[in-house]
Amino acid sequence: MFAWRRTAVRKRVVVNLADKAFTGILWKQAGPLLVLRDARLLHPGAPEVPVDGEVVIERTKVEFTQVLGGGEG
Numbered sequence: 001m002f003a004w005r006r007t008a009v010r011k012r013v014v015v016n017l018a019d020k021a022f023t024g025i026l027w028k029q030a031g032p033l034l035v036l037r038d039a040r041l042l043h044p045g046a047p048e049v050p051v052d053g054e055v056v057i058e059r060t061k062v063e064f065t066q067v068l069g070g071g072e073g
Helices: 003-008
Strands: 012-016 021-030 033-042 055-058 064-069
Touching: 012 033, 021 055
Parallel strands: none
Antiparallel strands: 012 021, 012 064, 021 033, 033 055
């Protein structure tokens, strides 16, 4: 795991994809996947949409990730 991911785990992040983004708690990295909890879908020009359950994102689809802090506990 890269150093930034170790410091980002259990922190609130924004994961930016080509056409949308998700914000949530970066719960874990499982191989080529990122798992977010307490996630919301962010789409340009639209309100945030809460997402039930966990969001699993392929790392190859990620354009960039912003670490916002304020994680669990």
